[in-house]
Amino acid sequence: MKSVMVYCEVENQIVADISQELLSAGKRLAQKLGCPLDAMIFGSSLSGIESQIAPFGVDRLFVGNSMRLEPYSTLPHTALASKILKEEDPQIVLFGATSVGRDLAPRLASQLNCGLTADCTILDIGDHFVKKEKKEYKDLLYAIRPAFGGSIMANIINWDMHPQMATVREGVMKKDIFDEHYSTEVIEVDVNSILKEEDFVVKIIERHIQKSGVNLKEAPIIVAGGYGVGSKENFDHLIELAKLLGGEVGGSRAAVDAGYIEHDRQIGQTGTTVRPKLYIAAGISGAIQHTAGMQDASMIISINNDPDAPINKIADYVINGDVGVVVPKMIEFYKKNAK
Amino acid sequence: MRPLKIIVLAKQVPDTRHVGPDAMKPDGTVNRGKLSTVFNPDDLHALELALNIKDRVPGTTVTILTMGPQKAADIIREGYYRGVDNGIMISDRRFGGADTLATSYTLVQGIKKLAPYDLILGGRQAIDGDTAQVGPQCADKLQIPQVTYVEEILEINDTEIIARRRLEKGVETVSAPYPCLMTVHGSSPKCRSRHAKSVMKYKYARSKTELRSANEMLLSLHEKRQYLTIPEWSVEDIEADVTKIGLAGSPTKVKSVESIVLTAGEAKILTSSDTDIEGMIRELIEHHTIG
Numbered sequence: 001m002k003s004v005m006v007y008c009e010v011e012n013q014i015v016a017d018i019s020q021e022l023l024s025a026g027k028r029l030a031q032k033l034g035c036p037l038d039a040m041i042f043g044s045s046l047s048g049i050e051s052q053i054a055p056f057g058v059d060r061l062f063v064g065n066s067m068r069l070e071p072y073s074t075l076p077h078t079a080l081a082s083k084i085l086k087e088e089d090p091q092i093v094l095f096g097a098t099s100v101g102r103d104l105a106p107r108l109a110s111q112l113n114c115g116l117t118a119d120c121t122i123l124d125i126g127d128h129f130v131k132k133e134k135k136e137y138k139d140l141l142y143a144i145r146p147a148f149g150g151s152i153m154a155n156i157i158n159w160d161m162h163p164q165m166a167t168v169r170e171g172v173m174k175k176d177i178f179d180e181h182y183s184t185e186v187i188e189v190d191v192n193s194i195l196k197e198e199d200f201v202v203k204i205i206e207r208h209i210q211k212s213g214v215n216l217k218e219a220p221i222i223v224a225g226g227y228g229v230g231s232k233e234n235f236d237h238l239i240e241l242a243k244l245l246g247g248e249v250g251g252s253r254a255a256v257d258a259g260y261i262e263h264d265r266q267i268g269q270t271g272t273t274v275r276p277k278l279y280i281a282a283g284i285s286g287a288i289q290h291t292a293g294m295q296d297a298s299m300i301i302s303i304n305n306d307p308d309a310p311i312n313k314i315a316d317y318v319i320n321g322d323v324g325v326v327v328p329k330m331i332e333f334y335k336k337n338a339k
Numbered sequence: 340m341r342p343l344k345i346i347v348l349a350k351q352v353p354d355t356r357h358v359g360p361d362a363m364k365p366d367g368t369v370n371r372g373k374l375s376t377v378f379n380p381d382d383l384h385a386l387e388l389a390l391n392i393k394d395r396v397p398g399t400t401v402t403i404l405t406m407g408p409q410k411a412a413d414i415i416r417e418g419y420y421r422g423v424d425n426g427i428m429i430s431d432r433r434f435g436g437a438d439t440l441a442t443s444y445t446l447v448q449g450i451k452k453l454a455p456y457d458l459i460l461g462g463r464q465a466i467d468g469d470t471a472q473v474g475p476q477c478a479d480k481l482q483i484p485q486v487t488y489v490e491e492i493l494e495i496n497d498t499e500i501i502a503r504r505r506l507e508k509g510v511e512t513v514s515a516p517y518p519c520l521m522t523v524h525g526s527s528p529k530c531r532s533r534h535a536k537s538v539m540k541y542k543y544a545r546s547k548t549e550l551r552s553a554n555e556m557l558l559s560l561h562e563k564r565q566y567l568t569i570p571e572w573s574v575e576d577i578e579a580d581v582t583k584i585g586l587a588g589s590p591t592k593v594k595s596v597e598s599i600v601l602t603a604g605e606a607k608i609l610t611s612s613d614t615d616i617e618g619m620i621r622e623l624i625e626h627h628t629i630g
Contacts, residue, residue: 099506106472110479115590118470161590172630209509321611333617
């Protein structure tokens with residue numbers, strides 16, 4: 001049966017977090033479909049890379065190993081992926097909704113003349129009846145994503161132009177080790193015979209990649225702390241919660257002044273203005289200077305000891321309690337209930 | 340250096356950044372009539388980048404190309420007000436319902452009519468879908484290289500263009516030959532404002548369809564000043580294959596939508612008890628607020 005395929009990102013011999021999440025999600029889909037899970041990875045010095053990939057339950061791994069494949073560049077990666085997808089003809093292909101995945105996947109979709117759903121947050125398998133054709137299509141990919149600025153969730157399907165491709169946001173899918181001792185067949189891709197000189201016309205001159213960048217503006221979820229968080233240690237809980245939810249940590253001016261958090265994470269009139277899907281305000285009273293920078297959040301949760309804190313007036317959920325108690329509980333119950 | 344020929348791809352989009360409570364119908368579908376339309380923000384950044392190159396390289400021309408319904412003539416006028424040389428609409432009911440694959444096919448048919456060109460610029464993504472797919476898909480169909488997420492043009496000469504890309508965790512500088520396609524990131528400079536002179540010159544610019552309901556004054560003005568008439572390309576004009584456009588040419592289809600707009604109301608007041616916190620987390624997961 002046709003496989004589920006995952007495109008893995010790699011840098012300096014480390015498989016990216018997003019790719020590990022995708023492999024886990026891909027395995028869950030493959031199990032529902034009763035089909036194999038395949039993966040492809042292109043980079044430099046990749047011998048032994050399968051040890052990071054096999055535990056996710058990958059049946060076959062296509063490895064393109066060449067100095068010229070790292071760092072990522074559009075045309076060579078497109079050429080290799082396109083060749084493999086045309087030959088292997090998988091039913092589903094997954095990419096990270098990252099700078100790399102969002103650059104590569106659409107170019108591939110155009111080449112393969114197939115559908116691509118961007119930034120999915122849920123993947124599932126299901127059927128669809130096409131009225132026009134009076135035909136039931138079985139086992140399609142349900143690519144579910146927020147649309148219209150996050151105001152709706154749309155279930156996108158593609159029954160006739162395969163493969164069914166999707167990109168998935170980082171931090172959305174749960175990472176799951178399938179079997180530590182899973183045996184993966186490694187297939188070396190003959191890079192030199194596939195790539196042509198014209199695949200290298202775009203040249204990378206310089207690169208500066210930070211280990212972790214602060215990108216509050218684009219974060220869908222922000223966990224922000226104020227002076228009421230009380231200590232740098234309590235702030236660590238906020239960082240953990242943000243990471244777990246795939247969001248970023250921010251702070252009020254008071255929290256920055258108290259040294260709880262770096263200046264580049266300040267939210268408010270004198271900091272960054274944000275419009276996330278979810279804003280969790282922990283120990284923030286809600287001075288106008290702060291609320292001006294976050295009041296457009298789609299949903300606001302306020303955690304505060306003071307039931308009369310001004311921020312509670314604009315919140316959707318008000319939790320009267322101690323940040324040090326509430327946030328660890330949120331972490332616990334998220335872990336317990338998340339799919 | 341030699342002048343360049345630049346094409347800017349721009350889209351008119353519903354203003355999803357200001358979705359009010361009435362933007363959703365009770366059945367959970369989008370009430371497009373209640374959303375105002377805007378020039379897609381990233382495309383305005385692309386327009387600025389094009390105009391900036393035009394400032395730097397004398398003789399460069401900028402053509403703005405948009406696909407959309409009649410109302411999208413606003414995009415062309417806006418382009419003229421800010422300094423483009425030409426504007427063209429691709430407009431035909433049969434293009435409606437297109438996903439990114441059908442859209443890129445359609446745009447590319449238009450671009451081919453405008454060839455030769457040196458540079459194609461578009462916004463990184465449009466706010467009505469946030470897919471960021473149409474740029475790379477056009478580049479593929481034109482068989483030219485792409486440079487995505489461009490923040491600044493660092494150098495431009497006769498043979499190549501050097502740009503800084505904004506990646507999620509850093510920046511990258513690349514050089515690309517002509518012709519190529521670039522998608523422009525929102526961290527690049529904002530678009531310049533309208534020139535009063537250009538507004539005076541082009542405020543009566545109208546598409547052919549708009550002219551059908553125009554008065555005598557406007558019609559005679561368009562006869563005298565033909566540059567005011569915005570060309571409108573149909574399926575036939577761009578020699579498009581009808582099986583590759585609109586809904587028929589779109590592999591991805593919407594099976595269902597679910598509204599997740601929660602009407603603003605009274606806040607839920609909770610305590611720090613396990614029951615309250617777990618209940619809230621479950622609600623958030625159920626409403627897809629958290630994954």
